[in-house]
Amino acid sequence: MNSLDLLKAPEDTRVVVAMSGGVDSSVVAGLLAAEGYEVIGVTLQLYDHGEAVQRAGSCCAGQDIDDARRVADTLGIPYYVLDYERRFREAVIDPFANSYVSGETPVPCIACNQTVKFADLLATAKDLGADALATGHYIASRQDGAHRALYRPVDDSRDQSYFLFATTQEQVDYLRFPLGDLPKSRVREMAEEMGLAIAEKPDSQDICFVPRGRYSDMIAKLRPGAAEPGEIVHLDGRVLGRHEGIINYTVGQRRGIGVATGEPLYVVAVDADKARLIVGPAEALETRRVHLRDVNWLGDGRIEDAAGGQGLPLVARIRSSRPPKPARLFADEQGVYVDLQGETGVAPGQACVFYADDGPRARILGGGFIARGEKSADAEAALKSLSAQTVAAE
Structure with a gap:
């Protein structure tokens, strides 16, 4: 050998x-x-x-x-x-x-x-x-x-x-x-x-x-016309202003939003279909669960067996710059999803990577791409309300 x-x-x-x-x-x-x-x-x-x-x-x-x-x-x-x-x-x-x-x-x-x-x-x-x-x-x-x-x-x-x-x-x-x-x-x-x-x-x-390092410049070059202006909307329904294109923003961003209300505001969600930027307070960024797509499982056996039932305790990382944190992985009729602890600013398209533990040489169990996240009950209700208002207006 x-x-x-x-x-x-x-x-x-x-x-x-x-x-x-x-x-x-x-x-x-x-x-x-x-x-x-x-x-x-x-x-x-x-x-x-x-x-x-x-x-x-x-x-x-x-x-x-x-x-x-x-x-x-x-x-x-x-x-x-x-x-x-x-x-x-x-x-x-x-x-x-x-x-x-x-x-x-x-x-x-x-x-x-x-x-x-x-x-x-x-x-x-x-x-x-x-x-x-x-x-x-x-x-x-x-x-x-x-x-x-x-x-x-x-x-x-x-x-x-x-x-x-x-x-x-x-x-x-x-x-x-x-x-x-x-x-x-x-x-x-x-x-x-x-x-x-x-x-x-x-x-x-x-x-x-x-x-x-300017993503927006590259996107504008690759997809001319993608920088469509739209509304900046608070979670409570107030229209605070306008932006110059959602490609200039990402979930969790605070700087450069372009509106002032006397309170710190963060990008809570990006509504690409309506070209809307949804903003709110820091607590609205808390994410308790992420649903994953294109999952790659490297653990033993099948993911359905390992994470079925009560789920599999592990640690998960949702950004390369953040340390893994305790989480629980599930695989059932809802698909593959992860319950998180203390994560904020989670955006669709990012990866969620699984580790057996938080040790320095922990085994990598796989991961998937975030299809959508679930925030706190209040934030989820506000987002649904905004969506309902938009549908009614149409």
């Missing part, structure tokens, strides 16, 4: 490494090459780079391809660039735009992992005769009986499990994540020890295809 839990000597094991041009994936390639594996580096060209070529803090930019190529030359491994621009637009950019216009808050990095990276690139790796596809994600993977299971990494500050919950069991069995047991500080040291020119390169922070 080699270090990748494969029944071959390293020199007889071919591994494709997804190289982004950053520190993490470069170190993965260096580690595996040093252990004697037959490493092939692959970078996906995902979008028309344009102004992103020199933009610091992005990922998948034009400079990244040059950086990955230099790393491959330093390590002495074969390296290829695959043109996935059309596929990336179809599978990630267009659905992102459609979701945003419909009033959701999508997470495109999850879609990218689901489709381009862990479906298309994984298939390419198999076509190349690779025994595994390795990436620089901070998540742990270990053998668990006949299959592999995913766990949160050692470095909690780098935990990327929120973005990888949709990885299927078949994909988990083929993928390898060598950085799951390493802190980021050690990874940078290793890059220096390997003599890699990218050792001090900043981490990517923005969504790669969103210039300067």
Whole structure:
């Protein structure tokens, strides 16, 4: 058994490494090459780079391809660039735009992992005769009986499990994540020890295809006319003003709403059909339950057996920047839903990820996308009242 839990000597094991041009994936390639594996580096060209070529803090930019190529030359491994621009637009950019216009808050990095990276690139790796596809994600993977299971990494500050919950069991069995047991500080040291020119390169922070991090600018470009003006309505029914397009707002937002009433107001809901922005006090953001779609279950057995009846106690994360909190998962005739504790600002389109516990190396049990949330009884009643008033007016 080699270090990748494969029944071959390293020199007889071919591994494709997804190289982004950053520190993490470069170190993965260096580690595996040093252990004697037959490493092939692959970078996906995902979008028309344009102004992103020199933009610091992005990922998948034009400079990244040059950086990955230099790393491959330093390590002495074969390296290829695959043109996935059309596929990336179809599978990630267009659905992102459609979701945003419909009033959701999508997470495109999850879609990218689901489709381009862990479906298309994984298939390419198999076509190349690779025994595994390795990436620089901070998540742990270990053998668990006949299959592999995913766990949160050692470095909690780098935990990327929120973005990888949709990885299927078949994909988990083929993928390898060598950085799951390493802190980021050690990874940078290793890059220096390997003599890699990218050792001090900043981490990517923005969504790669969103210039300067402004979602609304990108949506306006992709969907001209999507920024339709509409009313800003308080939960109590008062029309407070007008907005310049729902694509400029997301649930939980406080700044930049554009109305003043003497009380702090937050975006409580986005009514895309009526181009309305519904606002209210902070307490109206509290969410007690979320109903999920496109659920991916990575726990033992069937989700219906694990979460049926009284539900399954676990911890759940509804934003990548928030820690997991105690929750209870249900799977019954209503579908799959999660009862939450102390969560606010939950928006459709976000992910809800399940963990076995709140420990630093907790097992990832899967997750799903939020179709809708249930707020407090008062907030739900107010939203229903607004909807009823609109129907009556029509």
